[in-house]
Amino acid sequence: MAVFILLLLLTVSVVTADEDSFVGVNIGTDLSDMPHPTQVVALLKAQQIRHVRLYNADQGMLVALSNTGIRVMVSVPNEQLLGIGQSNSTAANWVSRNVVAHYPASNITAICVGSEVLTGLPNAATVLVNALKFIHSALLASNLDRQIKVSSPLSTSIIFDSFPPSQAFFNRSLNPVLVPMLNFLQSTGSYLMLNIYPYYDYMQSNGVIPLDYALFKPLPSNKEAVDANTLVHYSNVFDAMVDAAYFAMAFLNFTNIPIVVTESGWPSKGDSNEPDATLDNANTYNSNLIRHVLNKTGTPKRPGIAVSTYIYELYNEDTKPGPVSEKNWGLFNANGEPVYVLHLAGSGSVLANDTSNQTYCTAKEGSDPKMLQAALDWACGAGKVDCSAMSQGAPCYEPDNVIAHATYAFDTYYHQMGKAPGTCDFNGVAAVTTSDPSHGSCVFPGSLGRSINGTLSNITAPSMNSTVSDSAVHKLHHGAFAHVMLVGVVLWSIAFL
Numbered sequence: 001m002a003v004f005i006l007l008l009l010l011t012v013s014v015v016t017a018d019e020d021s022f023v024g025v026n027i028g029t030d031l032s033d034m035p036h037p038t039q040v041v042a043l044l045k046a047q048q049i050r051h052v053r054l055y056n057a058d059q060g061m062l063v064a065l066s067n068t069g070i071r072v073m074v075s076v077p078n079e080q081l082l083g084i085g086q087s088n089s090t091a092a093n094w095v096s097r098n099v100v101a102h103y104p105a106s107n108i109t110a111i112c113v114g115s116e117v118l119t120g121l122p123n124a125a126t127v128l129v130n131a132l133k134f135i136h137s138a139l140l141a142s143n144l145d146r147q148i149k150v151s152s153p154l155s156t157s158i159i160f161d162s163f164p165p166s167q168a169f170f171n172r173s174l175n176p177v178l179v180p181m182l183n184f185l186q187s188t189g190s191y192l193m194l195n196i197y198p199y200y201d202y203m204q205s206n207g208v209i210p211l212d213y214a215l216f217k218p219l220p221s222n223k224e225a226v227d228a229n230t231l232v233h234y235s236n237v238f239d240a241m242v243d244a245a246y247f248a249m250a251f252l253n254f255t256n257i258p259i260v261v262t263e264s265g266w267p268s269k270g271d272s273n274e275p276d277a278t279l280d281n282a283n284t285y286n287s288n289l290i291r292h293v294l295n296k297t298g299t300p301k302r303p304g305i306a307v308s309t310y311i312y313e314l315y316n317e318d319t320k321p322g323p324v325s326e327k328n329w330g331l332f333n334a335n336g337e338p339v340y341v342l343h344l345a346g347s348g349s350v351l352a353n354d355t356s357n358q359t360y361c362t363a364k365e366g367s368d369p370k371m372l373q374a375a376l377d378w379a380c381g382a383g384k385v386d387c388s389a390m391s392q393g394a395p396c397y398e399p400d401n402v403i404a405h406a407t408y409a410f411d412t413y414y415h416q417m418g419k420a421p422g423t424c425d426f427n428g429v430a431a432v433t434t435s436d437p438s439h440g441s442c443v444f445p446g447s448l449g450r451s452i453n454g455t456l457s458n459i460t461a462p463s464m465n466s467t468v469s470d471s472a473v474h475k476l477h478h479g480a481f482a483h484v485m486l487v488g489v490v491l492w493s494i495a496f497l
């Protein structure tokens with residue numbers, strides 16, 4: 001497919017940002033040792049997280065969040081939706097107890113009415129719009145309707161033919177709910193709430209969607225997805241999905257409703273059927289997502305228009321049912337330790353920084369010694385690591401074993417590559433750690449006190465056959481996933497041919 005640079009130039013110059021985009025975090029509570037609200041808020045403050053979404057309107061959390069400056073979206077849980085959608089006074093009571101009682105000390109900015117109702121709770125679909133209206137009229141009665149928006153998070157699985165985005169449309173059977181809902185969002189100045197999971201789109205595409213494309217990694221231009229109607233290039237699944245939602249709304253003649261992504265993320269651990277739920281991929285996805293959102297580039301269809309996004313999620317939820325990945329979407333463990341340290345050095349003030357805590361690349365204990373030796377040889381050869389510090393008599397010669405030497409070589413390579421995603425893998429025998437492996441006079445790259453010069457970085461160099469080569473065919477796990485993209489896969493294949 002031909003590349004039309006002209007169009008890229010055109011899209012860049014159209015609109016400029018007029019509002020700030022932000023990154024927030026979802027706080028799920030299915031943990032066996034859920035931290036106390038004051039501990040949760042201490043973590044949010046330490047990580048400078050300024051926007052959160054709760055899945056309910058927990059009194060303890062709202063009290064703990066009061067006077068912190070942290071903005072909070074509260075939710076009407078699906079279990080309460082039927083009651084609220086059927087009774088104006090139930091809705092009014094809910095608002096007075098859970099919102100009016102806490103505002104403005106707790107800066108409630110939105111009410112999420114249910115969660116993925118159209119796909120997860122279809123029998124409540126008929127009352128959804130009434131629920132939105134009842135909640136809104138209660139806010140209006142308290143004169144809070146301008147400060148607090150009302151909407152309902154949708155799953156992207158209701159968007160059909162999502163690639164190319166310009167052909168996307170909503171499942172037509174849902175129009176009787178969606179049209180009045182979009183009317184409501186438009187007339188109240190609210191936004192469409194969307195949960196976007198490139199992880200599931202990738203998993204269910206049977207290899208059609210490249211992993212790099214889901215992870216916001218650069219693609220060669222001949223691999224970029226081009227929308228044949230608009231000739232717009234898509235470099236990541238996230239943008240394509242946001243644009244698909246804009247087009248699907250436009251198809252119903254709604255062209256000015258903004259989008260807020262209420263959930264997006266990547267699991268850091270999975271079972272044997274989920275080989276791409278890894279620490280490295282989760283870190284890459286979330287780091288790139290944060291950078292992308294804060295950069296205010298918008299999407300190809302609406303450049304410069306903020307798409308604020310809430311990461312799914314703050315904590316790993318160990319008591320969630322389902323596959324291993326379901327329990328491992330978190331940025332932090334219950335004790336507040338980061339599951340991984342985001343690659344965000346330099347990009348400032350959100351979430352765990354690289355800079356606050358050094359990271360190192362080490363050989364994994366228990367790795368196959370032959371694989372370690374091969375990786376060590378590669379690092380000291382094609383990987384261009386200066387391995388002279390490990391020669392006899394040099395500071396890192398002792399202990400003279402393959403795991404110690406491989407660790408030194410891996411860590412040096414990792415830092416030479418600017419700690420870029422995928423550069424601490426070495427076919428799975430390496431892992432990122434926060435404990436400094438330096439010993440005696442053997443000081444490791446990245447160790448505090450001697451920072452290596454990153455100027456040698458050659459980002460295009462391959463990190464051996466790292467995770468990028470995992471193109472194994474993924475079996476679909478129907479029913480196991482909450483977010484199933486049923487249609488669109490066929491069109492993806494056309495787009496990537």
Ligand SMILES: *[C@@H]1O[C@H](CO)[C@@H](O)[C@H](O)[C@H]1NC(C)=O
Binds near residue numbers: 046047048353356
């Ligand atoms: C992140 O890094 C910046 C710059 O080094 C620093 O000012 C900020 O306090 C760090 N944030 C956290 C949460 O450590």
Ligand SMILES: *[C@@H]1O[C@H](CO)[C@@H](O)[C@H](O)[C@H]1NC(C)=O
Binds near residue numbers: 069071109
């Ligand atoms: C609450 O959040 C809104 C939206 O970010 C902001 O405009 C407002 O100033 C905040 N209010 C307080 C009291 O911090």
Ligand SMILES: *[C@@H]1O[C@H](CO)[C@@H](O)[C@H](O)[C@H]1NC(C)=O
Binds near residue numbers: 088089134138
């Ligand atoms: C619902 O109740 C509010 C007061 O909370 C009232 O202003 C509004 O008119 C009522 N709406 C309907 C549809 O009954």
Ligand SMILES: *[C@@H]1O[C@H](CO)[C@@H](O)[C@H](O)[C@H]1NC(C)=O
Binds near residue numbers: 118122157171486
């Ligand atoms: C479209 O929506 C209808 C109504 O909820 C549902 O029954 C149907 O399964 C949906 N179609 C697909 C392909 O998801």
Ligand SMILES: *[C@@H]1O[C@H](CO)[C@@H](O)[C@H](O)[C@H]1NC(C)=O
Binds near residue numbers: 252253
């Ligand atoms: C959208 O607007 C066009 C032109 O006004 C009209 O022909 C079309 O029926 C509308 N579509 C919907 C779904 O309302």
Ligand SMILES: *[C@@H]1O[C@H](CO)[C@@H](O)[C@H](O)[C@H]1NC(C)=O
Binds near residue numbers: 291297
């Ligand atoms: C932000 O986006 C612009 C334009 O797309 C790009 O040139 C720049 O490198 C990006 N900055 C970051 C920090 O990603």
Ligand SMILES: *[C@@H]1O[C@H](CO)[C@@H](O)[C@H](O)[C@H]1NC(C)=O
Binds near residue numbers: 337338356357434
């Ligand atoms: C680095 O992280 C470790 C474990 O997560 C923690 O114990 C330590 O206090 C952190 N150090 C700094 C300087 O933040």
Ligand SMILES: *[C@@H]1O[C@H](CO)[C@@H](O)[C@H](O)[C@H]1NC(C)=O
Binds near residue numbers: 453455
């Ligand atoms: C690091 O790189 C800079 C810029 O290339 C160079 O001026 C400086 O001397 C280097 N420092 C070390 C310790 O190599």
Ligand SMILES: *[C@@H]1O[C@H](CO)[C@@H](O)[C@H](O)[C@H]1NC(C)=O
Binds near residue numbers: 459462
């Ligand atoms: C980066 O590495 C690639 C492959 O090893 C090589 O072809 C290229 O010349 C290198 N670029 C630089 C600037 O060193």
Ligand SMILES: *[C@@H]1O[C@H](CO)[C@@H](O)[C@H](O)[C@H]1NC(C)=O
Binds near residue numbers: 378464465
């Ligand atoms: C990558 O894997 C291929 C096939 O398994 C092999 O031929 C090649 O040598 C490997 N490259 C490296 C750098 O290990």
